[in-house]
Amino acid sequence: MTTLLQVTRLTRRFGGYTALADVGCDVTAGTIHALIGPNGAGKTTLFNIVSGVLRPTAGALVYEGRDYTGARADQVFAMGIARNFQQVRLFKGLSVVENVMVGCHARMGGLLRDLANLALPKPATEAAARRRALEMLELVGMGSRTKGLPQELTLVDQRRLEIARALASTPKLLLLDEPAAGMNPTEVRELASLVRRIVALGITVLLVEHHMRFVMAIADTITVLSAGRVIAQGPPDVIQKDEGVIAAYLGAAQ
C-alpha cells in the first residue's frame, strides 16, 4: 500500500480565522478516501489547498514522494491531480465536448505546437483530444449528450461533465467536491458505480461529501474534520461508532 498524497500539519488562516489547524492525512493509492465533517469544517479549503487554488499558511503537501507545497493550480494539474468544483464551474462559451477537450490540453504540447497547428487543416492532436473527450463523456454516462452548450444541461449532467473534464487529463488522483449534491437516489447510485469504475481504471479518489449513505457505501477510508481539525480517521465501520464524530455531528451528551 503506497501513499499517493501526504498532507502534513497543514494550517490555513484567513485573517484571524483559522480554517485548518495542523491537518494531517494520508491518501493511499488505489483507494476511495472520503473527507467528511459538519459545514465550515474546512473540507473545501483543504481541497483548494491540495489542488493549488489556495496556498497553505503552514504545512507540507507531498505527492508521489515529491513536495509540491506552494505550486500553482496548473502545475498541480500537470502532476496528475484533477478536480471538480462544488459550485459547478464550466466554460459557457465552449461546447460540451470542447469543455472536456480543455482537460486534455496539458498533454497537447506547448505554444510552438499550437502555432504549427494553426497552419494544418486537421491537426492530429485535435482529433486525438476530441476522441478522448467523447470517450470520457461516454464513461460518465453522457454519450448521447455531447452537443450543445454546458448551460443547456441539467445540473446533474453539468456535474458529470465536470468529472469528464477532470478525467480527460488521465489524472492519478481525482478530487471530487460534493459530487452527489442535488442528485436523486437513482443518480446517487449511478454516481457510486461511476466512482467505482474510475477507481478500477487505477485512479485514486479523494472526495468531500455530505451524503452519508453514499460515503459509507463506497469509501475505503474516512477522515473526519471538525472546526479545522482532524477528529477521526479510519474505515467506515469504525467512524460510524466513533463518539467524537457523533458528538461533532449531533452534539455531545451532557
Place this chain on the structure above:
Amino acid sequence: MLGGYWDSVAIFVGINVLMGMSLYIPMAAGLISLGQGGFMAIGAYTSAMLTKEGFSLALALPAGAGLAALAGLIVGAPALRVRGIYLMILTLGFGEIVRVFFLNFEPTGGATGLGGIPPLSQLHWVVLACAVAIFIAWRLRGARLGRAMIAIHEDDVAAEAMGIRLVTVKLFAFALGAGLAGVAGVFYAHQALYIDANQFDFSRSALTFLYVVLGGPANPLGPVAGAALVTLLPEFLRVVADWRMTFFGALLVAFAIWRPDGLLPAPRFK
C-alpha cells in the same frame, strides 16, 4: 483597382478591420484594452521612420509589427495582474503615454508630426493582411490555444485548475493583438502619408472597441462587420458623417439593449 477614392476608402476599411482584429483576439481571452491606438502608433512611427530612410516595406512592416508586439509584451506582463475594468484603465493610460511620448519626441517630428512618408500601402497587401488576421482568429477558435483563451475568459480559476497557464496564454493574446495593431499602423502611415501623435489618441482606441462590440466579440468575423459598418456608413450617409461620434454612441446604446451579442453572434462549434 477601384479607382482613387474608393481604393483609399477600401484601404481604410482594411486598416480598421485589422484594428478590430487586434482587439478581438485579446478580448477572446477576456482582456479588454482601451490602448490599441498606442500600439498602432508604435507600428506607424517605426515603419515610417524606416521607409523614409529608404528601407523597403517588406522590412518596415515586420519591424513595426514586431516592435508593437514587443511593447504589448512589456505592457502586458505587469498589466495582466489586474482584471476587467482595471485593465481597461491601465491600457487607456498606456495609450495616452504613447501619444504624449510621440508628441514630445523630436526625432520623430514631435508636435509637428512626420510628413513625407512614401505611399506604399497597396490595397492587395492590406486585403492579404486582413485575410491572414481573420484566418488566425478563425483557426484559433477551433484550436487548443483559442479554447484556452475562451476558458480564461469564462472562468480563470477553473481554467488554471484545468492546467492552463494563465500568464502564457494571456500574454500571447495580448502581444498578438498588439502586433496586429502595429500592422494596422504601418498601413495607416503609408496611406495617410503624414502622421502626428493626435491621430492615435483615445478616440482611435475607443473606435476600435466599437468595431468589436458592434460587430460581435464572440465571432471572428464580427470585427470585420463592425469595422466595415463604422467606416463605410459615414461615406454613404452625409448625416452620419456630420454627427459621427453622436451617431455611433447612440448606436452602441441601441445595440447594448437590442443586440448585446453584436451584428454576428457566436458561431456554434460542435
